Amino acid sequence: MLDHEQILIRRGPRSGLPVIIALHSTALGPAAGGLRLWHYPDWRDGLTDALRLSAAMTLKFAVTGLASGGGKTVVALPPGTWLDPARRRDVLHDVADQIDSLGGTYTVGPDVGTSPADMAVIGEVTPHVFCKPKHLGGSGDSSPHTAHGTLAALRAVSRRLYGESDLKGLRLGLIGLGHVGEHLARLLAAEGAHLTVTDIDPAKMKIADELGAAWSSPEEIVSTDVDILVPAALGGLLTTQVVGQLHCRAVVGPANNQLDTPETAELLHQRGILWIPDHVASAGGAVHAITTEVHHATPDEALARVQAIEGTVTELLRTADDLHVTLAQAGHEMAQRRIRAAAGLVPAEG
Ligand SMILES: NC(=O)c1ccc[n+]([C@@H]2O[C@H](COP(=O)([O-])OP(=O)(O)OC[C@H]3O[C@@H](n4cnc5c(N)ncnc54)[C@H](O)[C@@H]3O)[C@@H](O)[C@H]2O)c1
Incomplete structure (x- = not known):
């Protein structure tokens, strides 16, 4: 069909x-x-x-509550x-x-x-x-806003795991110090998180030194004992083998297409590891650009929309609990509910 x-x-x-x-x-x-x-x-x-x-774009906008298709x-x-x-x-x-x-x-x-x-x-x-x-007249590079969106998602997960959205003292493993990853590392270091970082480019070690972060290899970081793993490199990180090696309570990062296959979300769920779907954790850049340039919001309103990703993740966690499903399935459900409500098929939620 x-x-x-x-x-x-x-x-x-x-x-x-x-x-x-x-x-x-x-x-x-x-x-x-x-x-x-x-x-x-x-x-x-x-x-x-x-x-x-x-x-996937329809899903991203619907879950994050944006009036875009x-x-x-x-x-x-x-x-x-x-x-x-x-x-x-x-x-x-x-x-x-x-x-x-x-x-x-x-x-x-x-x-x-x-x-x-x-x-x-x-x-x-x-x-x-x-x-x-x-x-x-455009909004230019979206990566700083993507990093802010991931930070918002991390706050919601931290509150869920430890009762506080404050990231101070949390042990985070960050993979990839590119455009988004470096911004995120700086934000997290400023929050007082304990960072272990990696990149395939050894020149990025100087960022780790500057931020007082520990350096790991891309192979070792996935099995390092951390609270949350933050993928910010390329997609396909989460395979059956890697999920078996993880030593963390959650995976929350901006990298696109983190799962090798959709079934891997179920594997993470079975291991009790919270995985925030990447279309939510990476949405900050798109949310900011579209809110300012397509919906003509002010910079403050756009910032508020990016920060609202914290609330979206909280709602996702609640929906997954209520329906006894993975966070990926909860995201689908939330998106479908909003699309059906917009099409007048069911009453909108309060
Ligand atoms: N730029 C954005 O606003 C944006 C928005 C949404 C999603 N994303 C996603 O976030 C991720 C990062 O985007 P970016 O713009 O920072 O890209 P980038 O190319 O600037 O950075 C990627 C970094 O990852 C490193 N890297 C590549 N493979 C690695 C590996 N196996 N292990 C460790 N490090 C590795 C690279 O050396 C580089 O430093 C991508 O998956 C991208 O699709 C980015």
Whole structure:
């Protein structure tokens, strides 16, 4: 059964490349979601990704209480294709035309393979774009806001585990000191958390030194005795084998697609480890960008929306308890409830 409202596939007239836009749902409001410019063995693999990722955006916005729907754009580059600056511009303008033709039903932002600078090029053609650089009126780099959202999720989990949202003295294992990870490490160090950190890039050791954090290897950190493990590197960390090695009470981090398969959430649940779904723990950047640029909120209102992730996680924990399900299943349930209420199928909750 087709779950999506609309799928647009067009060969870009300038670039000759397939531009795929998947609009999963506009039940909660106009759709939003990033542009993925990535290599795929076949353009149909790009379509599969667009379908999956747009549905994940619907879930992310619904769980975090944003009045936006899920969409995603994928430009499927054939293997080995390299885009010189002129061809990249052509691709971005092909994407922009297609987005503009939707008349505001969908707004695009950056994703894997694209940046705020690319959003500026799209913005030459259509206003339906977010995360342009700050000097062009956009909200720019979203990673500091993503880090603040993860901090909010950590507070809710800390309250659940230890009765206090204060992170002082908590032992945290942080994996990945990139754009988000470094911001998060600085926020956590300022809170007085005891940090053990790692990165595959040894140059990041100087951040650990500066913050007084212990350094571990990427292999060892997963079995280190900590209160909460914080994945902030690439996806796919949580495999059956890694879950068996964990020595923590919760896993809460901004990395996307942390589970190797959805069933691994059940494994974590059986081991009594709280796993906050990544679409919630990583939502701060998207929530901030869309609240300011699409919903035109003030900076204070946008900050409040990011901090509200603490309340979302608390609600998620309560729903999981009430329904005796995993937090991932609770997230699905909360999202479906909001979408059904918006569609007028059931009364909205108080
Ligand atoms: N940037 C955002 O606003 C944002 C928003 C939502 C989700 N995310 C997700 O958060 C994660 C981090 O994003 P980012 O923008 O900081 O990326 P980044 O590329 O800046 O940082 C990733 C860091 O992880 C390190 N790393 C890679 N593999 C590793 C491994 N196996 N072990 C330890 N370290 C490893 C890299 O060396 C790098 O320092 C990604 O999964 C991303 O999809 C980011």
